[in-house]
Amino acid sequence: MKVRIKFSKHGPVKYIGHLDILRYFQKSMRRAEVDIAYSTGFSPHQIMSFAQPLGVGMESDGDYLDIELKTHNGAKDLIDRLNSVMVPGMRIxxxxxxxxxxxxxxxxxxxASYTVTLKNGQDYPEEVVSKWDEFIASKSIIITKETKKNTLEVDLKPHIYEASLKNDIFECLVDASSAGNIKSTQILEALYNYAGIEFNKIDFQVTRIDTFTNEGTEEKPKLIPLDAMGVTF
Amino acid sequence: MLALSDEILMSVDKPARYIGNEINSVVKDKDKVDIRIGMCFPDVYEIGMSHLGLQILYSMFNSYDDVWCERVFSPWTDLDPIMRKQSIPLFGLESQEPVKNMDFLAITIQYEMCYTNILQVLELSKIPFNACDRAEDDPIVVGGGPCTYNPEPIAQFFDFFYIGEGETKYRDIFDLYKKHKAEGTSRRDFLIEVAKLGGMYVPSLYDVSYNDDGTIKSFTANVPGIPTHIEKEIVKDLSNTHYPDAPVVPFIKVTQDRVVLEIQRGCIRGCRFCQAGQLYRPVRERDVEWLKKQAIKMLAATGHEEISLSSLSSSDYSELEELVNFLIAECRRRSINISLPSLRIDNFSVDVMGKVQDVKKSSLTFAPEAGTQRMRNVINKGLTEEDILNGARLAFANGWTRVKLYFMLGLPGETKEDIEGIGILADKIAREFFDTVPKEERKNGPVQIVASTSFFIPKPFTPFQWAPQATKEDFIEKAYICRSSVMAQLNQKRIKYNWHETDVSVLEGIMARGDRRLAPAILEAYKKGCLYDAWSDTYRHDLWLEAFDECGIDIPFYTTRERDLDEIFPWDFLDCGVSKEYLKKEWLRSKEGVVTPNCEQNCNGCGAAKFGVGICFNRK
Structure with a gap:
């Protein structure tokens, strides 16, 4: 049986990179005695895959992984078992x-939806906040992306589904598909440039709020959280 | 609250090295414990966290309600300058508080090449380098581990050394410390009491004098009532001692990312170059039923996907078959991998290896250590060419094609023929393959042999402690002879030859048999920028040579000099059980190429029987 797990990641564990989180979950499955399915061969691996890696330093309320179970005692039991073996900051x-x-x-x-706040707990600079409406109303938001071979111009605008900036928080819902994935900090960087203020990525705390799939069509999207694709058990 | 700011953590490699918070790490209320101890492995996190001894002591210390033990590691080279520049004190991973707030800093000293890292840990902790400069409120700095069997080069940096196995005496030390705190006695008074516990060496309480030729004249206590002969601590019953049920599980991949089950301590084989084989005598086995239970507990508590067995010579464990068969069944059920130690190749091990390894990817390992039988007799390595060829033939018949061979160069009395024997032996193994495996059965490809040589470094408490170490030039020439001999073989295309760095072997040799006069040079090398000497990328031989030169250290005195039979060694006041008389006898036997039977065959009266345990009393 295929099962999708939603987890959150906060606090010091945000410094643990994606591959280590994968190893962490593999070990957690064993500690929790989850009856997970394995691949065959001399080094059997748990059947487990993640929705999207979370960058080092980012926190999350809505990350996902899929596993395959051989047997189970219902969702609540699975959640409780796993939560009993988590480290502080990681929660199913x-x-x-x-x-x-x-x-x-x-x-x-x-x-995917994100919030971005300033790590020092302060508000966004007034110059930035005051430019927001004008910035987000522009037809296109062009940024240049450095690739290995050359620099690329990308228009962020079509990939921003929702975005708002309040004094202390930036919230957005953006394209996270493999073809058009953009980062919340790319929007902020463009905004800061627009306002003529220096942008320093390290000053911002990004939190992923949730991850979505499109149940509608490309023209008429209907975004639902990844765990809404499944049913309780 | 983390000790390092977000900005720092986001700028260094692998920030998870510094955040603690791992599964099974222990956080206590610091106001509810009497003693805080920082358990330090003076190398990077991934190396330190792979060390079984650290996990054992961490778990044992934290099993005491009045003690909180935290882990301390060397910050990597990217973080080190940041901590210096911003004056951030080194911290324990659990509390994220400065080491300086703790009562003890316990440093495990596993190899000589970590000595500058010890100084880094002290300096970043803001603890004075020299024990004599420490104030009453500085942590007591204690050293343990194999290098404490010659602690003299680093003696002045430590308040005391714990000689031997850590499980036995720390409780007494902690109780003594609590009494000392309650009574408000001085640091020195506490250390004098520690010295009286037995197994403890407090360097400041002893003086060394030297002869004109630089050798040691005398080693004397400068305080009445403390021993001048310090016998190692030893666990008498390994099935009734502390072992971690729930080792700390690192977030990042460490060198030993698995459950480690220590099946026995000590070794019956008296290989004359091997320090561990002498230090940990006598052999004591753990009860197989106890090990089975322990394996299950640790797998459940860690979630590790692999388990390995640890000992000096696993094939000699009497219940190996029983244990391995149990683990195979249990691990198959749980989809756990078994990482086998290198085993003597026989029907049993070939069967087991076939069950737990992919024959195509795994390799056979032999450690003949020397290329000719003559040389193997000199070093008392009880492995014959016939053993190797028979083992190889058996494994080839079962599909193996990869063979790893380990040798040493620079052994005492080594001749050109002995070195050339390495290539010849490798070729014989290749011939064995082509002679015994018919063409149509070579489905895993032809044989691939990798021969590796390391340079021999004489170590204290071995029969070769009197032996001269080869010079750097000799080492290079020996490696060249060895390479040429490999190239001259019929099957040379099937043999790959690797050899180790020479510079670092010279430094290790100096430290291994060094004395107290080396300490200023170690400090000088550190101040010049030497750090992480065990890592080839960071090792700075030029700076070490400068430091030795400036401190007037005569390198050949420590390395290439053959010691007189009656010379007093810097480590003679320590007693690992094996007597100097016995080692001397073994040194003389080696010169005649006479082998000595192993402990299971015959008791040779090495002296370790005085502990009253192990193989000395229950020979099979």
Missing amino acids: ENAVELPDGVKNAMASIAA
């Missing part, structure tokens, strides 16, 4: 069964 938020034929988490991703 939900677990749902994926009906047959549902794409895995990674392939399902269409969008």
Whole structure:
């Protein structure tokens, strides 16, 4: 049975990179005695895949991984078992069964929502806040991306689904699909440049709020959280 | 609250090295404990966290309600300058508080090449380098581990050394410390009491005098009532001692990312170059039923996906078959991998290896250590060419094609023929493959042999403690002879030859048999920028040579000099059980190429029987 798990990551564990989080969950499954399915061969691996890696330093309320279970005692039992072996800052938020034929988490991703605050707890500079309406109303938001070979111009605008800036918090819902993934800090950097203020990525704390799939069409998207693709069990 | 700011953590490699918070790490209320101790492995986190001894002591200390033990590691080279520049004190991972707030800083000293890292840990902790400069409120700095069997080069940096196995005496030390705190006695008074516990060496309480030729004239206590002969601590019953049920599980991948089950201590084989083989005598086995239970507990508490067995010579463990068969069944059920130690190749091990390894990817390991039988007799390595070829043939018949061979160069009395024997032996193994495996059965490809040589460094408490170490030039020439001999073989295309760095072997040799006069040079080298000497990328031989030169250290005195039979060694006041008389006898036997039977075959009266345990009393 395929199961999707939603987890959150806060505090010091934000410094643990994606590959180590993967190893952390593999060990957690064993400690919690979850009856997870394994691949065959001399070094069997747990059948486990993640929706999208979370960068080192980022926190999250809504990250996902898919696993395959051989047996189980219901979602609540699974969640409780896993939460009893988590380190502080890591928490299992939900677990749902994926009906047959549902794409895995990674392939399902269409969008993600984020909040961005200043690490020092202060408000965004007034010059930035006052430029927001004008900035976000522009037809296009062009940034240049450095790739290995050359620099690329990208228009962020079509990839921003929702965005708002209050004094102390920036919130956005953006494209997270493999083709059009953008970062919340790219929008902020463009805004700061627009306002003529220096942007320093290290000053900002990014938190992923949730990750979504598109149940509608490309023209008429209907974004739902990844765990809404499954059913309780 | 972390000790390092977000800005720092985001700017260094692997910030998870510094945040603590791992599964099974222990956080206590500092106001509810009497003693705080920082358990330090003076190298980077991934190396330190792979060390079993640290996990054992961490778990044991934290099992005491009145003690909180935290872990301390060397900050990596990217963080080190930041901490200096911003004056951030080194901290314990659990509390994230300065080491300086603790009562003890316990440093495990596993190899000579970590000595500058010890100074780094002291300096970043803001603890004076020299024990004599420490104030009453500085942590007591205690050293343990194999290098304490010659602690003299670093003696002045430590308040005391714990000689031997850590499980036995720390409780007494802690009780003594609490009494000392309650009574308000001085640091020195506490250390004098520690010295009387037995197994403890307090360097400041002893004086050394030297002869005109630089050798030691005398080693005397400068305080009445303390021993001048310090016998190691030893665990008498290994199945009734502390072992961690729930080791700390690192977030990042460490060198030993697995459950480690120590099946026995000590070794029956008296290889004359091997320090561990003498230090940990006598062999004591752990009860197989106890090990089975322990394995299950540790797998459950860590979630590790692999388990390995640890000992000096696992094939000699009497219940190995029983244990391995149990683990294979249990691990298969739990989808856990078994990482086998290198085993003597016989029907049992070939069967077991076939069950737990992918024959195509795994390799056979032999450690002949020397290329000819003559030389193997000199070093008392009880492995014959016939053993190797028979083992190889058996493994080839079962599909193996990869062979790893380990040798040493620079052994006492080594000749050109002995070195050339390495290439010849490797070739014989290749011939064995082509002679015994028919073409149509070579489905895993042809044989691939990797021969590696390391340079021999004489170590204290071995029969070779009197032996001269080869010079750097000799080492290079020996490696060249060895390479040429490999190239001259019929099957040279099937043999790959690797050799180790020479510079670092010279430094290790100086430290291994060094004395108190080396300490200023170690400090000088550190001040010049030497750090992480065990890492080839950071090792600065030029700076070390400068430091030795400026401090007037005569390198050959420590390395290439053959010691007189009656010379007083810097470590003679320590007693690991094996007597100097016995080692002397073994040194003379080695010169005649006479082998000595192992402990299971015959008791040779090494002296370790005085502990009253182990193989000395229950020979099979």
